């Protein structure tokens with residue numbers, strides 16, 4: 001059966017369509033005067049709606065992204081589920097640069113972001129269950145595809161706690177020590193409130209994340225984001241293969 005699949009791309013993944021043939025559509029939402037631009041294409045007989053999280057010119061930093069508008073726009077496209085792509089720093093020992101992680105948990109350290117559609121509680125269900133923030137079966141499919149392509153998914157299955165920080169600055173060494181003590185395996189800036197808004201909308205959501213650096217204080221070096229380009233390019237090429245193969249198998 002053909003599905004409508006939402007893919008949210010982050011740093012390093014600005015299109016799923018190498019031929020640039022995807023159709024742009026600007027969608028107005030109740031959450032912004034600015035339209036949200038999505039790119040629609042047909043892949044393996046599925047309708048794929050690609051949303052560049054940081055905007056079509058890639059310039060919106062994580063704390064300024066209008067997550068509510070983005071997710072609302074995807075919902076308007078009638079998507080059946082969302083695969084999100086994230087770029088992260090590695091905290092736990094096995095999360096070395098180049099590793100792929102399909103996280104199964106989140107700790108939210110962000111603040112001040114518009115993070116809910118339920119600013120007025122209309123029913124008890126507005127308190128969404130978020131015990132497991134990622135869709136387990138979609139995560140499993142992503143993990144199986146990653147492994148079948150021979151790509152480096154640590155532990156061979158979904159798992160890992162994503163600590164989401166506010167950004168855009170990177171963390172201090174002490175913040176990373178604290179996050180490690182809290183149980184975070186990876187650190188990024190974009191998982192939240194995205195994952196929670198998808199749950200509020202009732203849309204299954206999973207993430208595939210690429211580790212591009214050791215988090216602050218874990219090596220002797222300071223973190224130069226400009227220097228991670230080759231890890232990012234190579235890793236994202238792998239993630240794109242996972243996305244396309246997953247879509248083809250659905």
Ligand code: HPA
Pocket residue numbers: 087088089090165170171187188189212213214215216
């Ligand atoms: N911290 C936060 N976000 C990130 C990092 C990091 O070290 N690397 C990539 N995204």
